[in-house]
Amino acid sequence: MNREILALCNVAVRKHKALLLSGIDLAVSENEFVGVIGPNGAGKTTLLNVIAGFEKFSGDLFLFGRRQTEKRSRLTRLRVGYVPQMLQVDPAFPISALEAVLTGAVGRAGIFRSPDPDCRREALRLLDMMRLGHLATRPLGHLSGGERQKVSLARAILQKPDLLLMDEPTANLDIAVQKEVLNLIDEIAGREDLTILFVTHDFNLLPARLRRVVMLKNGAKVFDGGIDEALAGETLSRLFDYPLETFERNGRRFVSYG
Amino acid sequence: MAEQILEALSYPPIQRALLACLLCGASCALLSVFVVLMKMPLIGVSMSHAAFAGAVLGMLLDVNPFLSGLILCLLTAAVLGPLSDRGGIAPENLLGILFSFLLGIAFLGMGILTQTKAGALNLMWGSLLTLSLTDLAVLAIVTAVLAAFVVLFFKEIRAVLFNRRLAASAGVPERMIYYALLFLTGAVVSANLATVGGLLIFALLVQPGAAALQITYNLKSFFWISAATGVLACGLGLAASYIFDIPSGAAVVLTATLLFALAFVFSPKRRSMKGNVLKNDRR
Numbered sequence: 348m349n350r351e352i353l354a355l356c357n358v359a360v361r362k363h364k365a366l367l368l369s370g371i372d373l374a375v376s377e378n379e380f381v382g383v384i385g386p387n388g389a390g391k392t393t394l395l396n397v398i399a400g401f402e403k404f405s406g407d408l409f410l411f412g413r414r415q416t417e418k419r420s421r422l423t424r425l426r427v428g429y430v431p432q433m434l435q436v437d438p439a440f441p442i443s444a445l446e447a448v449l450t451g452a453v454g455r456a457g458i459f460r461s462p463d464p465d466c467r468r469e470a471l472r473l474l475d476m477m478r479l480g481h482l483a484t485r486p487l488g489h490l491s492g493g494e495r496q497k498v499s500l501a502r503a504i505l506q507k508p509d510l511l512l513m514d515e516p517t518a519n520l521d522i523a524v525q526k527e528v529l530n531l532i533d534e535i536a537g538r539e540d541l542t543i544l545f546v547t548h549d550f551n552l553l554p555a556r557l558r559r560v561v562m563l564k565n566g567a568k569v570f571d572g573g574i575d576e577a578l579a580g581e582t583l584s585r586l587f588d589y590p591l592e593t594f595e596r597n598g599r600r601f602v603s604y605g
Numbered sequence: 606m607a608e609q610i611l612e613a614l615s616y617p618p619i620q621r622a623l624l625a626c627l628l629c630g631a632s633c634a635l636l637s638v639f640v641v642l643m644k645m646p647l648i649g650v651s652m653s654h655a656a657f658a659g660a661v662l663g664m665l666l667d668v669n670p671f672l673s674g675l676i677l678c679l680l681t682a683a684v685l686g687p688l689s690d691r692g693g694i695a696p697e698n699l700l701g702i703l704f705s706f707l708l709g710i711a712f713l714g715m716g717i718l719t720q721t722k723a724g725a726l727n728l729m730w731g732s733l734l735t736l737s738l739t740d741l742a743v744l745a746i747v748t749a750v751l752a753a754f755v756v757l758f759f760k761e762i763r764a765v766l767f768n769r770r771l772a773a774s775a776g777v778p779e780r781m782i783y784y785a786l787l788f789l790t791g792a793v794v795s796a797n798l799a800t801v802g803g804l805l806i807f808a809l810l811v812q813p814g815a816a817a818l819q820i821t822y823n824l825k826s827f828f829w830i831s832a833a834t835g836v837l838a839c840g841l842g843l844a845a846s847y848i849f850d851i852p853s854g855a856a857v858v859l860t861a862t863l864l865f866a867l868a869f870v871f872s873p874k875r876r877s878m879k880g881n882v883l884k885n886d887r888r
Contacts, residue, residue: 399774421776429774439874440642441824442767450764454776459757486822491878592607 348469348585349376351412352510353398360393360566368395368404368566377509380536380556383546384577385563386587394563395512396542402554411509425454428508432515434499438488444498445470445483451505466505471499477531479542493524497531504535506559510542511535514604517552529554550578552604562586577601606848613847621741622733626839626857628741629800633809633836635755638828639786641814642766647700648685648787649810652708652794657679657729657803659795661714670797671743672800679789681707686784691835722852725802731802740799747796751789783884786803805854806848810856812861819865819872834864 352376360368368390376556377382383391396402398410400419408415411425428451436442449462449469456462472482477497482490487498496516504510516532517525529552534558536543545557553574560571560577564586570577576585578600581589613619640646656674663673682702686767689696727735763770765782774777790810797806813834817827842857849856869875 361746373837401770401773421778424774425776427774431772434768436767439818439822440767441822441827442763443822446763446824447767450767450772450777451774451775453764456760458761458778462760501773502771513628 348566349378349533350412352377352379352407353544355397356407358397358404359573360390360396360402360404362395366566368397371406373561373568373571375510375542378540379505380543380558381545382553382557382560382574382577383544383563384548384550384560384586385450386548388565389534389548389563390566391548391563392514393566395514395546398510399427399512400424411588421454425506425591426509428503428506428511430496430499430503430511430513430516432518433492434487434495436488436495438486440486440488442487443484444479444487444490444560445474447498448501449472451502455506463540466475470501470505473504474498475493476499476534478527485602491524491539493528496520496524496528500528500531500535508541510544513543515547516545517547525552540602553600573595575600610844610847616684618734620734621736621738622853623840623843625733625741625744626734626843626853627798628744628748629797629806630809630813630837630839630857631832632744632751632839633797633803633806633833634827634833635748636749636790637789637810637812637814637835638817638831639762639766639814640810640855641818642827643698645696645700646811647697647704647789649794650809651685651700651704651707651799651802652681652790653806654704654711655791656798658707658711658714658793659802659856660798661711665718671798672796675792675795676725677707678795679788682784682787682791686780686787690780715816727799727800729804731798731800731805733800733853736799744796744800745845747789747792751793754785754789758785759785759825762816766824783839801854801857805858807826808861809838812823812858812865813838816868817867819868821873822869834861838864839873 351374355371355373358368359366359369371394383394385391393402397404397408400417411426417424431560449466452462452466471480471483474483479494479497482494487495490498495562517528520528529575533554533556535541536554545554548549558574560572560574561568562577569586570582578593583602591602593602640649644767655677657672659677660670663670685699685703688694689699761777761782764777765779766773769779794806801809813831816834817830820830821827838861839857842860845860846853846856
């Protein structure tokens with residue numbers, strides 16, 4: 348049986364009198380790949396922010412067996428990687444793609460110490476894996492949205508986290524780049540020793556390795572189970588309050604309006 | 606003319622003025638990298654008015670104006686960091702509110718001040734030729750601390766400037782870096798009240814960094830170019846002030862603006878960015 352990496356017990360977030368999350372119970376084991384899905388405003392990003400330590404919450408949250416608040420030790424933060432929805436950067440900002448990836452290793456190196464010399468080699472290997480090796484010295488602001496998203500992914504992996512949180516990493520990308528990023532996420536899930544929480548609102552853009560789905564609606568957990576059950580038209584229609592159908596093509600399930 | 610300048614440089618007050626001016630250029634220019642890259646130009650205005658208000662209050666209470674200016678600057682930094690992090694107010698709005706509040710305090714103090722207001726006004730415009738050795742020593746120490754901060758925490762600074770949230774998620778002490786930066790801004794502004802003054806310092810906290818932004822994509826070079834621009838603006842400005850007999854603060858600021866204009870006109874980055882936009886459009 349795999350070790351429990353993450354556990355939430357009755358977690359709630361209240362902001363400006365609005366309840367953004369309520370009564371969330373969730374347990375995630377080592378090397379699980381879990382999708383967090385729900386309509387806009389369901390609380391997906393808030394849940395990720397709570398786990399990442401960006402948001403105050405009530406209830407109990409355990410990471411790697413230890414109770415946590417939003418204030419974390421450096422070592423705990425190092426073990427949780429984060430990929431934002433979009434890596435925004437000013438086109439003139441003085442940082443190259445490689446330097447941006449290397450910022451993922453700064454915390455691990457510690458204050459007054461240079462990052463391990465192997466770090467640079469590892470960063471270049473990750474950029475090659477993302478098919479961005481030829482753009483390593485290019486200013487980050489000159490890369491396209493998809494290329495920046497891959498840099499963001501490489502940065503999070505260089506951090507060597509045990510738990511990787513991804514907040515709609517394929518949002519705002521064109522369809523071909525979405526597929527490319529999804530394939531890379533599948534590749535990472537297969538190669539790196541990682542537990543992954545993948546947030547999305549798009550059922551047609553799920554990584555192939557994702558096997559478990561947690562559904563949120565109005566800040567509450569409404570489903571936690573296997574992907575096949577999650578993608579049944581009835582479950583989805585209930586989640587979105589809209590008639591939806593699913594169909595299979597080339598072994599993959601797709602969602603369409605009913 | 607060279608003889609005239611060399612002769613002037615033999616006088617201790619002029620030597621002190623030149624050294625202070627160069628230190629002012631270096632310290633403000635190093636800070637301007639943060640001000641420009643974090644897009645917080647108002648931080649300079651707020652801090653300079655905090656220092657000014659503090660100095661006026663110091664004169665009212667018969668306390669050393671530098672010390673009271675520094676204390677109010679550090680208090681502003683102490684309020685600004687946590688409020689912008691947890692108060693749910695955007696830092697630019699918060700700086701705007703603080704700036705006007707501190708300006709109000711300064712003018713209130715000026716109104717109440719019964720003694721001559723020349724001393725207070727000197728803190729607004731600066732007074733290079735009346736600098737004491739203590740002023741110079743304080744400025745040198747503050748500049749050295751700032752330079753050491755940049756060198757020692759360079760990789761953390763890069764991560765924080767790039768993205769504060771990602772830096773925090775990667776285990777970088779981003780709050781410590783951000784707060785240290787606010788305190789250093791307060792210290793640099795207070796230390797420079799006597800050189801270029803609380804009003805004109807704003808230009809030196811923005812223009813050298815803005816000039817470097819036109820030139821390089823490398824953060825290390827960015828710091829060097831910014832520092833060189835600040836030092837050059839102060840050195841040339843002071844020389845122009847002596848040669849043409851014009852106010853030194855104004856000459857320094859106008860020289861900094863000229864250097865920024867040159868960087869903007871000949872910016873290799875603007876050209877490469879234009880090319881990149883066209884390339885992305887064609888993709």
